[in-house]
Amino acid sequence: MSFFTNLRADRLVTEIRSSNDPTGAATQKAVARLKDVGPGAIESVLAALPDADKGSTMAFVEVLAGLVSQKTFPQFMRGLVEGSPRVVSGISWALTSSRNYPPHLLLEALAIPGISKPTVLEVIAAQKTRFSVRELLAAAYTQEPNEKAALFRVIGEIADQQAIPELIGRVQGKDPIARVHIINTLARFNTPEVQTALQGLLKDPNKLIRGATLSALQRMNGPIDIERVCALLRDPEIDVLNRAIDVVIKANHPETIRYLIEVLKDENENARRAAVEVLNEVGNAKSVKYLLEALKDSDWWVRSRAADALGKIGGPKVIDAVLQLVRDKDEDIRRAAIEILNQTKDERAVESLIAATRDSDWWVSERAVDALAEIGSKRAVPRLMEMLQTPASGKALPIVVRALGKLGDSRLVDTLLPLVARPEREIRIEAIQALSRVADEARAEQVRHELQAQVASPDQTISRMAAAAVSELDDRIAGITPVTSGATPTPAQAGVRPPQPTPAEGRTQLISDPALAQATRQAEAAARLDIQTLKSGDIIEGRYKYIDRIGRGAFGTVLLMEDTVVDERLILKFLNPNVSQDEEVMKRFVHELRYSRKITHKNVIRIYDFLYIQGLYAISMEYFPSHTLGSEVVNDKPVELQRALQFAIDICTGMTVAHQVGIVHRDLKPANVLINQEGLLKIVDFGVAAAQREGDTQLTKTGYVIGSPKYMAPEQILGKKVDERADIYAVGVMLYEMLTGQPPYSRGDHMSVMYQHVQGKARVPQDLNPALPPGLSDLIMKAMAVDKTKRFQTMVELSAALEGFRR
Secondary structure, three states, X not given: OOHHHHHHHHHHHHHHHHOOOOOOHHHHHXXXXXXXXXXXXXXXXXXXXXXXXXXHHHHHHHHHHHHOOOOOHHXXXXXXXXXXXXXXXXXXXXXXXXXXXXXXXXXHHOOOOOOOHXXXXXXXXXXXXXXXXXXXXXXXXXXXXXXXXXXXXXXXXXXXXXXXHHHHHHOOOOOHHHHHHHXXXXXXXXXXXXXXXXXXXXXXXXXXXXXXXXXXXXXXXXXXXXXXXXXXXXXXXXXXXXXXXXXXXHHXXXXXXXXXXXXXXXXXXXXXXXXXXXXXXXXXXXXXXXXXXHHOOOOHHHHHHHHHHHHHHOOHHHHHHHHHHOOOOOHXXXXXXXXXXXXXXXXXXXXXXXXXXXXXXXHHXXXXXXXXXXXXXXXXXXXXXXXXXXXXXXXXXXXXXXXXXXHOOHHHHHHHHHHHHOOOHHHHHHHXXXXXXXXXXXXXXXXXXXXXXXXXXXXXXXXXXXXXXHHHHXXXXXXXXXXXXXXXXXXXXXXOOOOOXXXXXXXXXXXXXXXXXXXXXXXXXXHOOOXXXXXXXXXXXXXXXXXXXXXXXXXXXXXXXXXXXXXXXXXXXXXXXXXXXXXXXXXXXXXXXXXHOOOOOOOEOOEEEEEXXXXXXXXXXXXXXXXXXXXXOOOOOOOOHHHHHHHHHHHHHHHHHHHHOOOOOOOOOHHHEEEOOOOOEEEOOXXXXXXXXXXXXXXXXXXXXXXXXXXXXXXXXXXXXXXXXXXXXXXXXXXXXXXHOOOOOOOOOHHHHHXXXXXOOOOOHXXXXXXXXXXXXXXXXXXXXXXXXXXXXXXXXXXXXXXXXXX
């Protein structure tokens, strides 16, 4: 521009900057004159933006908005490449305000090297009504993933019914990411045309497409092709399979059960689990009976696998249905129902199982006895005693005696002793084992004498079992490695040895022989998996290939494995001995996991199963390449506001789903929040802190702390009743840390930090980060209130409050 133009523009810029009233007549006159200078004023205005105050900035943006045109557009683009953040912000504001330039220039600007693409995308979003869906689609295909996603968000906002043919025409394209975005956009339109197009993608070879299609169908209403969707319950991709579960459950199609038959027969455990999870929601006695009738002509191993899945994963609806079927007229149905109940160990089944012991089918009767023994209910003892005295129960006596050994106590000694002398070998064996379990200290000597007499039996099996029973009895009375009710002792536990020439000497050696004790320890050690010695490529259980060790915490060691059966990576978390050896902890732990595995949501790590592998307990769960939320806070500096808000809202979303099924996390902390490169957030370690019983202190008898002191709610620290508001407190603490760069309480050791939480005297976030918008600091402090009645009461409420601060 000319010297005089430059001089004039600079003078007007100075006049605007020196004005005390941006809205005054003098300032507005200067703004109008600066606009009249024309394109020559642009450089002067851009140069003034970095140091301008708020009032001047608004005036300068008004000038820039008036000078935007097709001719001056390149000048603005240079500013987006070379300018400071204030300059970029001013240009963005001006381009957003003006419509005096062709919109296609914005799409072309995305290709300019070094340009601030987020700014251009913000302007495109603001000017979205000026674009056609076709224009944006063409531009999106040429962009990198982040820009592509942003453009597709705009497409999703402007697409209308007229755009449906264009979108459907592109849904079969080559770019899988673009196809996923198109599927998500089409999900907005609940029309038969869209339904048909989407359901045609359910057999697509790309797992991303299958998964996105199922997610779209889940959000839509209307009829679905239930056969196609049920076929995906056998999908090798766990994520696809889980989404198929949700779609089938929501559809609740009358033909669903028909298509579950083949899924329940499938060799893949995940497929069978999927079928049962659907049944848990839509099943009833009629549908379960239909399935069992369809399965009864299958091979025995197919029936066994199906019964195992129904029993172990079946929820209340399935179990209630099975309890009705125990009385069905069809013998095969009754047998199948009893097999399922043998897997459930559900106390609700006791009365039905007691009634089933009177079944005319001997097989149903005997398996009912087995199931009662596995459940461990003493209510079954009177009926078992009745069977013991009934001649018609002759063939079932060994099973009845075995069950009494698991359920009975010392009052049964007089009933069981005569059975040791019975002629039937099976009855004698079961009576010997039962006596070793029920005799108390007062009757131990009498029982020992009877058992020692059996050690001299010419029947080698009887002799060995008697010797093992003597050892078990003596060890139990002495308090050594007691065998719990319902457990069959291993040879090492029972101390089985060949009978000795002198029974009395044999008994003494069985108890005190150092060589035997050493051999027992060696046998147990040999059977137990040592995860510390695993090398890359090692195969466990003939299925899980070791890849790498991810980490170790108070509850367990986390390993990355590959399931060679389904050719998929997963996580195995092996529980530490201090957890797995505590019976009460394990009971609560397994109970919580049964519910946790039902949580299926994009913001929650999926739990697959609870496994027992070579002497160790492990949780198998979804593998999610990611970093922790903790790594987002670098050098005690706050996380960018909108990013932190998005993370907090995602945590609220995932926790809402968990709370809806009655799961409280109890250990929410940055280490249990994972984020991938695309910004997807998932919560991990549900159920781990379920080992904590209401009323327990946080420092448990096994020496580990349940929950993390920096993020633990006051009521949890004090051992009071914990509900979802404890999780809300933890989200508040994490939000505090993200937006201030440091947790509210961190000084001193664990006990000191816990005390600080109970006192609740954290500095207000606004003091540490004055840039926080008004009200956000109060929101965080409300979430962290010591009195839980003063916090947000649900995650939905907290999430809605956070949304108010989103741009």
